[in-house]
Amino acid sequence: MVLRRFLISDPVHDAGCTLRVYRAVAVKTLDLWGEMHRYILALLRWKGFKIAEMEVSHRQRVHGDSKYSYKKSIKGFVDLVYIWFINKYSNRPLHVFGTLGLISILLGILAEIYMLYLKIFKNVDLSNNAWFVLGFFLMSMGVQFFVSGIILDLVLRSYFNTSKHESRYYVKEILRR
Secondary structure, eight states: OHHHHHHHOOOOSOTTOOOOOOOHHHHHTOOOOTTGGGGHHHHHHHTTOOOOOOOOOOOOOOSSOOOOOHHHHHHHHHHHHHHHHHHHHTTOHHHHHHHHHHHHHHHHHHHHHHHHHHHHHSOOOOTTOHHHHHHHHHHHHHHHHHHHHHHHHHHHHHHHHHOSSOOSSOOOOOOOO
16 A cells, blocks of 8 residues: 555545546547556546545445455556556657666766776786676667667657557646637
């Protein structure tokens, strides 16, 4: 509950309660897949809809056992991280992939500078040194991350510029004079 509140700023007291009421216009904007039903409230709030809650009293279970298990907890956690990532970076993938790429390139360059120092001043043989290989690996992965971010950004721009189904932003009302 704390992690959910931290990652997606969920203000709802009992997000697991399935006793809910939605406006039709809000439900029509939803595109649910997998087990995203857990995060309907967050999805709607991110689209600009107002969320309200009336606390209900729950009774103890008198018959049967709960079907909630650690497997559902793991799926819920994975979905939580996924939905946080989508909300934060879906409109700007270059921010996350570009940052990862630049950090990876920087670490690779630092590793190679250190290896160059060892070769020149300490006469260390680099043929059996893992740091030498790791530096080049980090630099190549950084370039791939960065390029992937650019490609994803271009794909998203193309999708949102040509798509009739989904819009990047939702307009509640247009005011005319």
